[in-house]
Amino acid sequence: MASLLEGQARPIRLADIAKAAGVSHGTASNVFSRPEIVRAEVRERVKAVAEQMGYAGPDPKGRLLRAGKVNAIGVATTEPLSYFFDDPFARVMMAGISEACDATGAGIALVSAANQEKLAWNIQSALVDGFVLFCIEGGSRLVDLTRERRLPFVALELGFQDETVSAIGVDNVAGARLAARHLAELGHRRFAVLSLGFADNRTGFATPEAVRSAVYTGTRDRLAGYFEELSRFGIDTAKIPVYETENEEKSTRAGLEAIFAKGEPPTAILAMSDRMALIAIDWLRARGLNVPGDVSIVGFDGVPDGALATPPLTTIAQPIIEIGRRAARMILDHDGAVRRETMGVEFVVRGSTGPAPKA
Amino acid sequence: MASLLEGQARPIRLADIAKAAGVSHGTASNVFSRPEIVRAEVRERVKAVAEQMGYAGPDPKGRLLRAGKVNAIGVATTEPLSYFFDDPFARVMMAGISEACDATGAGIALVSAANQEKLAWNIQSALVDGFVLFCIEGGSRLVDLTRERRLPFVALELGFQDETVSAIGVDNVAGARLAARHLAELGHRRFAVLSLGFADNRTGFATPEAVRSAVYTGTRDRLAGYFEELSRFGIDTAKIPVYETENEEKSTRAGLEAIFAKGEPPTAILAMSDRMALIAIDWLRARGLNVPGDVSIVGFDGVPDGALATPPLTTIAQPIIEIGRRAARMILDHDGAVRRETMGVEFVVRGSTGPAPKA
DNA sequence: CATTTTTATTGGATCGATTCAAATTCCGCT
DNA sequence: AGCGGAATTTGAATCGATCCAATAAAAATG
Incomplete structure (x- = not known):
């Protein structure tokens, strides 16, 4: 078998182990994502091969593209990243967001950038299903940038009038x-x-x-x-x-x-x-x-x-906590509607x- | 042209606008990722079409798969997500990590889970280039889980002996x-x-x-x-x-x-x-x-x-801050070596x- | 005007998985 | 042995981009 030609720089793909185990990609994929539908014998064989070849498990990068959903929400601000951990207001808000994410198993991606271009790029390239925006400062810019992504987003502490944007305020x-x-x-x-x-x-x-x-x-x-x-x-x-x-x-x-x-x-x-x-x-x-x-x-x-x-x-x-919870939930179970809560x-x-x- | 058949549920892909603008997808891609190499006239035309069709820009999900690098580091712990914002020790550490990430424009993905299976899943599916592990509790489990991903990782506050793991301690x-x-x-x-x-x-x-x-x-x-x-x-x-x-x-x-x-x-x-x-x-x-x-x-x-x-x-x-900085940098410019710093x-x-x- | 360089564009291959309709195998039963 | 239906397995299609070798077009050179 072609399993001992070591020195392979490239990481092992699912296709590799499928070939080595003598099954189709489809079956190999099932072994990892829906093990119950593949015959026990085959399942064990494939798993053994995977183990032996040092397969790291299905790469989320590949899965992501197919699945479409990242299962994470982005939290963005124009302040530097440490703002999320330093600022008391942000921290309580994040605790609320965390709670909602924990409950559904979603992840949190922190997005920020001191300078303008980087912010734009970071928002464009963030791997998330939606955004919660901290609009403490430069809020309108942040909203504009985010709107381009055409993903759901909620603005927090949004101090300006724009009825087309989902927002939670007091x-x-x-x-x-x-x-x-x-x-x-x-x-x-x-x-x-x-x-x-x-x-x-x-x-x-x-x-x-x-x-x-x-x-x-x-x-x-x-x-x-x-x-x-x-x-x-x-x-x-x-x-x-x-x-x-x-x-x-x-x-x-x-x-x-x-x-x-x-x-x-x-x-x-x-x-x-x-x-x-x-x-x-x-x-x-x-x-x-x-x-x-x-x-x-x-x-x-x-x-x-x-x-x-x-x-x-x-x-x-x-x-604050409740605002955070609601904001996260608004993204997590987004239904396409624009919501404004006071x-x-x-x-x-x-x-x-x-x-x-x-x- | 096939541009007015609205009601399209699916979001617009780069290929769609390439077709609509009458250029190849290669060129369309260049318009967004390396605009300088495409002729001004063509570039403007494609951009106009994109704008008019409501294209959200290249989808990072697609880009990611090709590029291979996420440009984000994962920070994981066995505590619930809010730990990162509540715990004073964690907060200072995160500030250090944030600093290093800000400097290189990398993102931070927070990974955590109260229960065991979810933790495993979250670590397996996190879209990151590497992990920083907070081993405050259940550290060995966390390390084991992470090792399976075969991505670089550093253990912090790792209280146990395992010379095969990169770690920073005091x-x-x-x-x-x-x-x-x-x-x-x-x-x-x-x-x-x-x-x-x-x-x-x-x-x-x-x-x-x-x-x-x-x-x-x-x-x-x-x-x-x-x-x-x-x-x-x-x-x-x-x-x-x-x-x-x-x-x-x-x-x-x-x-x-x-x-x-x-x-x-x-x-x-x-x-x-x-x-x-x-x-x-x-x-x-x-x-x-x-x-x-x-x-x-x-x-x-x-x-x-x-x-x-x-x-x-x-x-x-x-x-603490310095430990955070170093940990992040260790992942960001990872060279494959196992490092232990005291x-x-x-x-x-x-x-x-x-x-x-x-x- | 022919030839070489430079500059733009094309289209197929690739990244790494999942999905699903179709094909195959397995089983129990008459 | 033959048959029907359930359980598995297959392999092509898809997700949305980027890369790159090849080609075409334009510009520069002799």
């Missing part, structure tokens, strides 16, 4: 109002807002025009929620400084500097993310200001870190908010 | 000695050890025989390191209780109960993981015992949470250790 207006009302009821009258972007690549105080022409409607809605509620308490929202950050350390600190450099410092800060809120707590304490004694802060998101901070963060909690938020009062100072 | 003996010496020098004489498993699925006090016949040599080495050093201080190591846990909440607490139920309680605990050490701190404080006043604790691993605990954890820090550890003194109580 009720931003309602959440924001809850936060604002809480602070107003505590007697606060001087506010500042740490805002997410209204459009890409911008930081600094947001002008009314910038707000009006917002690309990211999520940001716009949160601000609208804050303002609506504060107006009801007779507060002049036109005077409230709104600082757009990139939701990271540097620009958030810059925002705080700018806000507190102004005439009358705020006694309450509305932060559109827990990340910014946590940075703010840190910044304020370093400045000798007491939280919540001098300044109260409400975050947005409900990441677990918030509960561990000192003081623990009052926040508008999204059902989840409720929960108001969590902890230690970072208190009555307005007397002064 | 100098367990040296690390353990550092921890033990530190405590002995602080005057401690009564010790207890919170141990990782010596074999699968076992908890409870470890017998000398269990230690001698250890499957996991990592565990054995750490214990050996502890004992060697303590012996040098004239401590009778035979009397030290060694409790095997599953490195999680329940069995660790059970271990502590058992240890403190014995006659003379220890004044120092050597934990083989930060996870157990952190749980121990929590358990002790809940019991009204002061750390390090009444009991000192040294962990092992050096996860970031340790620094944030109260008191901050004294520990033997592994270069990394050094760093002793980090923080607040969970202090002088032995006077009593």
Whole structure:
């Protein structure tokens, strides 16, 4: 038999063992994928040959092409890959996605890329059945890129209006109002807002025009929620400084500097993310200001870190895990329909908010 | 032309647009993969046809089979998928892996499965060029399963002897000695050890025989390191209780109960993981015992949470990030060789250790 | 204008499996 | 022995691309 001509550089294919065992490809294939339909004797012979030739089992690359389905979902973002393991929000979301995938035995492929071209390529070439998109930043670009793949996808935290895209989000207006009302009821009258972007690549105080022409409607809605509620308490929202950050350390600190450099410092800060809120707590304490004694802060998101901070963060909690689960399931049992889900938020009062100072 | 018979359920293939554009499939392929070698005029025509027919671009499934390389590495464990996002150790490791993958543009596929058969299937069918194995538990099974794929793989935290497997680990003996010496020098004489498993699925006090016949040599080495050093201080190591846990909440607490139920309680605990050490701190404080006043604790691993605990954890820090990076690179630029790397550890003194109580 | 070079295009072979209709073998029964 | 139906096995077709040797067309050279 032609089985001892070793030194073969190429790995063994199913066809090789079929030949060696003297059966057709079809039968050989069945031995591995539906062993029950092949006669025991033949089955054992083929398996023995496979074993002896060092066959690694049917190559998934080949199987994939025929089967069409990868049985994995891609999770994509414009941030570097480590974002999935570093960022608290992403981590909780991933836990939800993991749960849904575990339940059906699907895999997870992480897709990301610092630079633009690589991102495009990575999305084009990802071996997945669909995508979950983290649209924290540059969301529209990510959506455009993904749409080209013509695979099902869901956008998360998608801050912009596009009814043709499946998305899961939260009720931003309602959440924001809850936060604002809480602070107003505590007697606060001087506010500042740490805002997410209204459009890409911008930081600094947001002008009314910038707000009006917002690309990211999520940001716009949160601000609208804050303002609506504060107006009801007779507060002049036109005077409230709104600082757009990139939701990271540097620009958030810059925002705080700018806000507190102004005439009358705020006694309450509305932060559109827990990340910014946590940075703010840190910044304020370093400045000798007491939280919540001098300044109260409400975050947005409900990441677990918030509960561990000192003081623990009052926040508008999204059902992050549940969003992750649903997103994954939407891809896993995709039916071709465009779905838009809006989840409720929960108001969590902890230690970072208190009555307005007397002064 | 045959372009308006809509209602086509099947997605468009490259061959379809080649036909529609009146070129060979070879040329059509070039338009997408090496546009520079096809005449501008033809290129534009084909692209236009593709656009107009709604072609999603070359399907990676097809490309993959031809190319042979997936350009992704699989990261596998026997824990559920969420482990990668929950566990502090795993997260730091993943950050290292991410870094290396980002640098070369490779993707990451997460592979896991609660139950045994699914794990086997998931490993067999993962579309990857190689694996990084988290051998926290059931490591030998994971290695066996992966070996069948005949793809390159590296075992991490592999606690067992098998020189035929590429692995990256740390100098367990040296690390353990550092921890033990530190405590002995602080005057401690009564010790207890919170141990990782010596074999699968076992908890409870470890017998000398269990230690001698250890499957996991990592565990054995750490214990050996502890004992060697303590012996040098004239401590009778035979009397030290060694409790095997599953490195999680329940069995660790059970271990502590058992240890403190014995006659003379220890004044120092050597934990083989930060996870157990952190749980121990929590358990002790809940019991009204002061750390390090009444009991000192040294962990092992050096996860970031340790620094944030109260008191901050004294520990033997592994270069986790670096291990992750190296593991990924080992797969990414694999040369067929079996590599075994042993990394050094760093002793980090923080607040969970202090002088032995006077009593 | 004939000849060599260069540049584009073609179409068959290949990657490694699975599927399915058709052909064959096996069995029990009269 | 002959027959029908069930159990197996076969081998061609398919999945969707890329590669490459051969060919054709265009451009450069003598």
